Amino acid sequence: MAEFNWTPDELQEIVDNNRLVLFMKGTPEQPQCGFSNRASMVLQQIGEPFVSVNILSDHRAIPSVCAWSDFPTMPQIFVHGELIGGSDIALEMYESGELQQMISDGDSE
Amino acid sequence: MVTEQWMIEEVLKVVPDARVEASDLHGSGDHFHVRIISESYEGVRPLQRQRPILNHFKPFIAQNTVHALDLKCMTPAQAAESGDTAFDPHGEEVEFFGVHIRRPDKE
Numbered sequence: 001m002a003e004f005n006w007t008p009d010e011l012q013e014i015v016d017n018n019r020l021v022l023f024m025k026g027t028p029e030q031p032q033c034g035f036s037n038r039a040s041m042v043l044q045q046i047g048e049p050f051v052s053v054n055i056l057s058d059h060r061a062i063p064s065v066c067a068w069s070d071f072p073t074m075p076q077i078f079v080h081g082e083l084i085g086g087s088d089i090a091l092e093m094y095e096s097g098e099l100q101q102m103i104s105d106g107d108s109e
Numbered sequence: 110m111v112t113e114q115w116m117i118e119e120v121l122k123v124v125p126d127a128r129v130e131a132s133d134l135h136g137s138g139d140h141f142h143v144r145i146i147s148e149s150y151e152g153v154r155p156l157q158r159q160r161p162i163l164n165h166f167k168p169f170i171a172q173n174t175v176h177a178l179d180l181k182c183m184t185p186a187q188a189a190e191s192g193d194t195a196f197d198p199h200g201e202e203v204e205f206f207g208v209h210i211r212r213p214d215k216e
Contacts (some may be wrong), residue, residue: 035177038196072163072170073178088196088209089155 006064012081020050020105021078023065027054037085039075042094048103080106110138111174120145123165128188132195139176142195146188158182 004010014019026032028040034092043050054073055061066072076083077090081104082088084093094100116131120143129148134140150158161181169175181194 034196035179070208072167085159088181090143090157092155092181 003087015078022052024075036075036089141181
C-alpha cells in the first residue's frame with residue numbers, strides 16, 4: 001500500500017469512496033474510547049458495512065483529520081462524504097431514524 | 110481542570126438564551142456532559158447546533174483542558190421528552206449504548 005499522509009486530498013478520497021466512514025480511537029473490535037465505541041456500535045446496529053479509520057495508528061492523524069473536517073473531537077462519522085458529527089449526534093440520528101434515511105437518500109441520488 | 114460552572118458560563122457566551130446543564134462525569138474536571146436547551150435550535154440540524162459551541166471550545170480541547178465534551182443540543186420540546194442523557198465513555202455499563210434518549214415519534 002502506498003504511504004498515507006493524512007492530507008486533505010487523501011482524507012476526502014476516503015469519505016468520497018465510502019458511504020459510511022468512522023474515524024475512531026482504536027477499532028470496532030478494540031475501541032480505545034467510550035465515545036468511539038458508542039459510534040461504532042451505532043453503525044454496527046444499522047447493519048450496513050462501514051469503513052473505520054483508527055486515528056491512534058499515527059500521531060499525525062488527529063490534528064490532520066480535525067483540521068480537515070473542522071471538527072475538534074473524535075470520533076467523527078461521515079455519511080456519503082458529509083460529516084454528521086460525533087457519537088452523540090450519530091446516536092440521536094439513529095434513534096430518530098434520520099441516519100438510516102440519510103444513508104438511503106444518498107444511495108438513490 | 111475546569112468546573113461545571115465554568116463550562117456553563119462558556120457555553121452561555123455562545124448561546125446566551127440557552128438553559129445549560131453541565132455534569133463533570135468523573136469529578137476530574139475534564140470529561141463533561143452538557144445539555145444545552147434553546148428555542149433557537151428549532152429546525153437546525155444536529156451538527157449545526159453543535160458547531161458554534163465546538164468552535165468556541167476548540168482551543169480548550171486542543172490544550173486538553175477539556176478532554177471529553179459530550180453535547181446534547183435540544184429544543185425545549187426535545188428536552189421535555191428526553192430522559193437522562195448523560196453518557197460516561199469510561200463507564201462500566203454494557204447496556205445498549207449506555208444512554209437513553211426518548212424522543213417524540215416523528216410521524
